[in-house]
Amino acid sequence: MPSKKITVQIMSPGILEDDILVLGDNLIKQWKIPTHLSLLLAFGSFRHRVKVIPLSRTDGVRMSQELARKMGIQQKSPLRLTYRPHSSTIQFGPLLGVLLSQDYPGNPEKPFGQITLFCKELVNACYRQGVYVYFFTPKHIGTNSGQLSGWVYGNGWKQTQVPAADVFYNRLTSRKLENKPSVQHFMKEVKSRYGSHFFNEKYLDKNEVFEALSHDASLLRYLPESHLFRNFAMLKTMCSKYSTVFLKPVKGSLGKGIIRISRLEGGAYQTLTAQVGGTRKQIYPSLSKLFSSLSGKMKTTRYQIQQGLHLIEVDHRPVDFRALVQKNISGKWNTTSIVGRIAGSQHFVSNLARGGSLSTVKDAIARSSLPAGIKGKISVRLKRAALEIAQGVDAQLPAHFGEFGIDLAVDVNGRVWLLEVNSKPSKNDNTPMGEGKIRPSVKQVIEYTRFLSGF
Incomplete structure (x- = not known):
């Protein structure tokens, strides 16, 4: 039955x-909801027995203040409602919890x-689609996984029990x-006890992604040669094969x-190291001296060593591309957006946090x-690569993902390469387009929520 x-x-x-x-x-007539029986009301993990009373000329639902308080919902909240006759359940929802690092x-x-x-x-996007959303941080998680304190919006932000x-939706920005x-206990509990879905379940590390994708022969064409950096012999082999190599912290970002x-x-x-100021x-003088300088860092940081690529440039600055790939209302991957990122003048990496700039x-x-003959093909190649890589990571890694930020590069011959896959694409870089406007990327999160919850 549709909601x-x-x-x-x-x-x-x-x-x-x-x-x-x-x-x-x-x-009541449309869904054949019985008015003479005690029914189960469900909202997220909340359960309560109710009796339904019909009222003519109304499209909404009326409930007591105490029942609304127990459900954690605000006045005039739009919600979706469905009746499940096999279990005599009136279900409100979907209820979406967004886990943030800090409040x-x-x-x-x-x-x-x-x-x-x-x-x-x-x-705003939830309000339009009848989804109820709250926001919480690890410190809001208590001993009872069925109830927690969360922030809701209704004439301003306020905290309530939900x-x-x-x-x-896991938006934690720290491993x-x-x-x-x-x-970890909370995630496990809500999944097993209440059948909750938890997407963007975990951070990815660079080596894990490349290792997983290397098992799919159709994706090898996107993968620069990469290894977990272990010793001098590996550095020597890679530097003899390629004029440029990169060392990337396995758990690094930005x-x-x-x-x-x-x-x-x-x-x-020569080494160039990306730092905050430049x-x-x-x-x-030699590779062994370079390795000696790295050995201290290797004690605290695991690196991925990767083949250097001859990337296309704009105004003598390297450019790469960030694709946002998300699951939609049918649970299928699709490419929401791709932007170009041009490195800042003092940097060789294109992150906005390092002075990079966005471009179409x-x-x-x-x-x-x-x-000129290649330029017209790049957009389609980037879109296809992003989609295939997202599907590959999803198939190869045993965790639930709903979106990826996929960093791609194009070399001087027009070949597309994978640089990195991020399971927590930043939400700070692209500010909303103004009051009331909702970007496709935000709408997609809500639609995937509806898909997962069956609403």
């Missing part, structure tokens, strides 16, 4: 009992700092938080700590030095 979007009207105290639900006559209760205007705008955009959600025993190694004439080597350049794919390709 119907309705508005919840919360009655003043004393008008309705907590076990009474008032529904429109038409809805700032002392700043009720911007309780989530930089990503508050994104959260408000998510609220049930465990049908679907959880340390994600691996906390309380977070381009931090990437080292580019280039072979110079006369046996010397790029640090060093020259070593069309403009970046037009301004590049690619031969």
Whole structure:
């Protein structure tokens, strides 16, 4: 039975009992909802026995203030409703819980700092589709996995008690938080106890992704040669094969700590290290001296060593592409957007946090030095690569993902390469387009929530 979007009207105290639900006559007839039986009301992990009373000329639902408080919902909230006759259940939802790294209760205007705008955009998108959303952090998780404290929006941000959600969207931006025993236990509990879905379940490390994709022969054409960096012999082999190699922290993000190694004439080597203020350049007389300088770092940081690529450039700056690939209302992967990222003048990495700038794919390709005959094919190649890589990661890794930020590069011959797959694409870089506007990327998260929850 398809769900119907309705508005919840919360009655003043004393008008309705907590076990009474008032529904429109038409809805009761359409779904053959029995009015003489005790039915189960479900909302996320919340369960309550109710009796339905019909009311003519109403499209919404009326409930007591106490029942709404137990459900954690606000006045005039649009929700979807469906009746499941086999279990005599009236189900409201879907309920979406968004897990964030941090909140700032002392700043009720911007309780989530930089990503508050994104959260408000998510609220607006949910409101339009009849999805109820709340936001919480690891510190809101208590001993009872069926109930937690969360932020909701209704005439401003406020905290309230909410049930465990049908679907959880993991937006934690720290591996340390994600691996906390309380977070891991909570994820396990809500999945096994309440059948909740948890997507973007975990951070990916670079080596894990390349290792997984190498098992799919159809994806090998996108993979530069990459290994977990272990010893001098590996450095020597890679540097003899390629004039440039990259060392990338396996768990790094935002381009931090990437080292580019280039072979110079006369046996010397140059390193460029990505730092916050720019790029640090060093020259070593030999490869063994270079390796000695790295050995200290290798004790604390695991690196992936990767073949260097001759990327296309715009104004003598390397350019790469970030594709956002998401699952849609049918649960299938599709490419939501692709943007070009041009490295800043003092950097060899293109991340916006390192001074890079955004460009459309069309403009970046037009301004590049690619031969004219190839330029027209790049957009289609990028889209296809992003989609195939997303499907490959999803098939090869045993975790639930709903979106990926996939970094792709194009070399001077027009070949597309994979640089990195990110399971927590940033929501700070692309600010919302203004009050009331909802980007396709945000709409897609809500549609995938509906797919997972059966609404």
